[in-house]
Amino acid sequence: MTLASIVRRNEYRDSGTLMALAAKLQALPGITRTAAIMATPKNVELLTRMGFPAADATSSDLLITMEGDSKDAVDAAIAQIPSLLERKNAGSGSSPRGPAEARPYIEHANLAVISVPGPFAAREARKAMRAGRHVFLFSNDVSLEDEIALKAEARERGLLLMGPDCGTAIIDGTPIGFANRVRRGAIGIVGASGTGIQEISTLVHRLGRGVSHAIGTGSRDLSDAVGGSSTLQGIDLLAHDAATEVMVLVSKPPSPSVAARVREHAAQTGKRIVECFLGGEKTLEDAALEACGLDAPSRVAKLTNVVGLFSGGTLASEARRITNGDVVDLGEDEYTRGRPHPMIDPTIRIERIAQVPADATLLLDIVLGEGAHPDPAGALIPAIVARGGRTFASVTGTDDDPQNRSAQVRKLREAGVVVCRSNAAAARGDESELLEPAIVALLNEAAPILGKPLVAINLGLASFADTFAQVIRTDWRPPAGGDEELARILDELM
Numbered sequence: 001m002t003l004a005s006i007v008r009r010n011e012y013r014d015s016g017t018l019m020a021l022a023a024k025l026q027a028l029p030g031i032t033r034t035a036a037i038m039a040t041p042k043n044v045e046l047l048t049r050m051g052f053p054a055a056d057a058t059s060s061d062l063l064i065t066m067e068g069d070s071k072d073a074v075d076a077a078i079a080q081i082p083s084l085l086e087r088k089n090a091g092s093g094s095s096p097r098g099p100a101e102a103r104p105y106i107e108h109a110n111l112a113v114i115s116v117p118g119p120f121a122a123r124e125a126r127k128a129m130r131a132g133r134h135v136f137l138f139s140n141d142v143s144l145e146d147e148i149a150l151k152a153e154a155r156e157r158g159l160l161l162m163g164p165d166c167g168t169a170i171i172d173g174t175p176i177g178f179a180n181r182v183r184r185g186a187i188g189i190v191g192a193s194g195t196g197i198q199e200i201s202t203l204v205h206r207l208g209r210g211v212s213h214a215i216g217t218g219s220r221d222l223s224d225a226v227g228g229s230s231t232l233q234g235i236d237l238l239a240h241d242a243a244t245e246v247m248v249l250v251s252k253p254p255s256p257s258v259a260a261r262v263r264e265h266a267a268q269t270g271k272r273i274v275e276c277f278l279g280g281e282k283t284l285e286d287a288a289l290e291a292c293g294l295d296a297p298s299r300v301a302k303l304t305n306v307v308g309l310f311s312g313g314t315l316a317s318e319a320r321r322i323t324n325g326d327v328v329d330l331g332e333d334e335y336t337r338g339r340p341h342p343m344i345d346p347t348i349r350i351e352r353i354a355q356v357p358a359d360a361t362l363l364l365d366i367v368l369g370e371g372a373h374p375d376p377a378g379a380l381i382p383a384i385v386a387r388g389g390r391t392f393a394s395v396t397g398t399d400d401d402p403q404n405r406s407a408q409v410r411k412l413r414e415a416g417v418v419v420c421r422s423n424a425a426a427a428r429g430d431e432s433e434l435l436e437p438a439i440v441a442l443l444n445e446a447a448p449i450l451g452k453p454l455v456a457i458n459l460g461l462a463s464f465a466d467t468f469a470q471v472i473r474t475d476w477r478p479p480a481g482g483d484e485e486l487a488r489i490l491d492e493l494m
Contacts, residue, residue, distance in 0.1 A: 001033075001067060002074045005055040006081065012038065012477045014087070014115065016344070016461040021064070021139055023234050023345040024084050030073025031066055038117065039063040059482030062143065107285070108455045109472060114163075115139055115460030116476055121164060122146040124459055124476075129159050136176050136451050137163025137218070138460070142421065144225055144432070147218070151229040155266025160233055160450065166216040170201065172448050175467050177216070179401035180369040185210020187291045188271075190243035192233035192251040195312030196284055198396050200248055200276070202405075205286035205398050206434060208493045212244040213237070222254030222277075227245060228262045234320060235262070236450055237442040239269035246291050247271045252317060253279035257271060277319060279337045283424035303392060303429045305355045308363035309349050311342040315365045315396070315423045322427040327363065328352075343372045346379040358389040366396025366408060371463050377408040381415045391417045394426040 013021075019189040025034040035050070039057035050053055052065040055109040064081060112128035113122055117325060118141025125135050127398055135154070142164035144149075153300035154161035162169050168191070169176040171186050181196055182205040189211060191197040197214050204211055215237065217230035231249070238244045249266060254277050266273045276287035286296040306325025310316035316329035329335075330342045330349060342349050349364075356362050362384070366376050377395075384391050397405040409419045420426035421434035448454070457466040459476045480486035 001070045002272070003051075003053055003067050003068065004065065004074045004078065005053055006064040006078060007055055007057045008064070009038070010060050010481070012060065012482075013062055014461045014476075015117075016115075016463050017085075018062075019341065019344050020191040021081075021084055024132060024488055025064070025077050025081075026078065026347065028073070029076045030069040031077050032069065033067040034065065034077075036062070036064045038119075038478075040482070059484070060478060062161060070297065071417065072428070073234050079439060083088060087318060096153055098178040099185070106457070106472065107451075109457045110134060110450055111136060111171070111454055111456045113138070113456050113458045113460070113464050115177075115464055117478065118142050118164075119231060120478055120487065123487065124463060125150050126153070126462065127458070129153055129157055129161070132157070132159070133457070134160045136160065136169055136216070137161060137166055138464070139163070139390070140165040144220065148226060151226065155229065155233070155342075160215070161230055162216045162460055163230075165219045168197045168214065169199075169216040170214040171450060172213065172454055174454055174469075175370050177464060178367075178369055179214070179370045179467075180205075180397055183210040183400075184212065184243075186212060186243060186245040187469065188212045188238040188241065188246065189214040189248045189250065190217065190218045190231055191215070191232065191249070192219055192254070192341040193278075193314040195365075195396065196250040196252075196276070196278070196314040196368065198369060199286045199315065200250060200291070200310070202396055202398050203285060203398075203422060203434070207288065207292045207294065209292045210243060217289075219252070222251050222262065224255045224258060228254075228258045230490060232265055235269060237265050239271060244271065246274060246307060248274045248276065248287055248291050250276045250284070251278070252314060253277060278314065279321070283318060283322075283422075284314070285424045287423040288422075289328055297432070299412055300428050300430045302427060303361050304362065305360050306363050306427075307360045308427075309352050309356070310363075310365045311349070311367050312367050312396070313361065315394075317422055319363060319365075319427040322424060323363070325361075325363070338355040341369050343376075345463075346373060346376060349380060350383045353383040353387055356389070358387060360389065361429075362387070362391040364391065364393040364417075365426075366393055366395045366397075366406060366412070366483060368395065368403040368408065370402070370467055371461075372403065375408075376403065377411045381417075384413055384417060384450045392426045392429060393417050393419050394421070394423040395419060396423065 020033045022036040039061045040059045112133045112134045115138035121139035170177045215234035306323040307329030318328035455470045456468045457472045465471045
């Protein structure tokens with residue numbers, strides 16, 4: 001067994017690039033473990049605990065570590081790193097070339113998409129709002145104190161802050177973050193749950209309806225400390241949006257007092273309100289059906305002896321409540337430190353599937369959409385077949401997604417997997433099909449919810465720029481060479 005660490009000085013790459021690099025390296029012959037990180041003290045400490053050798057690196061350095069069967073295998077992998085790190089300008093959105101062409105984009109940009117490391121995310125969000133831009137803040141690891149201050153500033157400036165830790169949004173028909181391609185329609189969503197928004201919006205699409213907007217708020221928004229700040233703003237935006245006739249509110253269990261405030265505020269809009277605060281009997285599928293004016297399905301007996309291996313946190317929570325089984329969210333921080341998220345790289349699920357006893361019922365979520373693995377079903381099927389036993393799954397997505405839901409379902413069923421219509425149906429073992437009526441209530445023309453057509457500035461994950469028609473792709477680097485304390489001091493001097 002050979003271990004190696006490679007330090008690339010003063011080279012920043014976003015987490016999506018690093019996740020993809022680690023996955024590609026681990027797929028090479030003879031490579032058993034890899035990690036690609038920015039060498040912050042926390043990340044280096046984690047790698048040391050994982051058994052990798054200490055490296056002389058700073059927060060502004062890119063650190064790549066790997067373990068292989070032999071020195072030859074590791075050397076061959078190291079030789080491929082430069083080509084694997086070549087920057088590519090993917091995506092269909094137009095992007096300016098040079099300062100002269102960028103100037104009008106910058107002047108008209110009304111949304112900043114921020115997915116930089118947490119310690120620097122609040123700083124970039126403040127800069128964006130002080131330039132008059134709304135913010136989609138994907139980054140997590142933002143302090144609660146910063147979140148409260150940022151949301152207060154957003155309210156004062158009349159701007160919308162989605163996040164921090166906001167994974168999904170759909171604004172004016174444009175998917176942002178990990179979102180799905182759904183038709184436009186009269187159903188608006190405000191959610192403190194990324195995969196909750198994805199499950200509801202894709203079910204609405206499959207039921208023949210459409211989504212006006214889906215506004216993400218960040219996972220802590222309905223806590224006592226934050227007080228539902230972004231949720232209340234999202235409700236107000238949809239209340240004044242003539243295209244939105246129905247409003248869905250979705251979250252993991254909220255603070256009771258904040259939920260009451262949100263409920264009262266929504267009731268004053270005059271819109272039809274569908275509430276789905278998980279923890280009660282209502283499922284994400286129930287909420288989608290209710291939003292479409294349809295009745296919830298009858299309940300059937302739930303699965304037994306369940307082992308669930310999930311990539312979506314809200315989907316895992318819902319399945320755990322229904323089955324009372326051993327359901328694990330492999331997207332939690334404890335499983336993703338030093339390795340890609342399971343929506344992007346299925347390696348951890350493949351490893352865990354092999355450990356599930358053949359007499360247990362395996363339960364899986366397959367989440368499609370922008371930024372997700374290009375063929376999650378195809379990646380998991382060999383492990384599913386090798387394990388044997390019963391497997392139930394749901395596929396969150398649409399046929400318009402890059403992965404194509406129908407193709408994913410077909411692959412799974414051909415491999416013997418029971419694919420159910422929704423996450424809740426899979427948790428119950430309910431094999432009845434979803435009623436998919438003719439398309440109604442299409443929305444062809446609507447006023448932009450943020451005041452004008454979206455022009456985005458993207459800081460962080462390069463793939464998040466790909467869904468915008470007009471976007472400025474920045475080559476963001478950590479300020480002060482990645483020194484968090486120095487960056488804080490510089491901010492105070494600004």
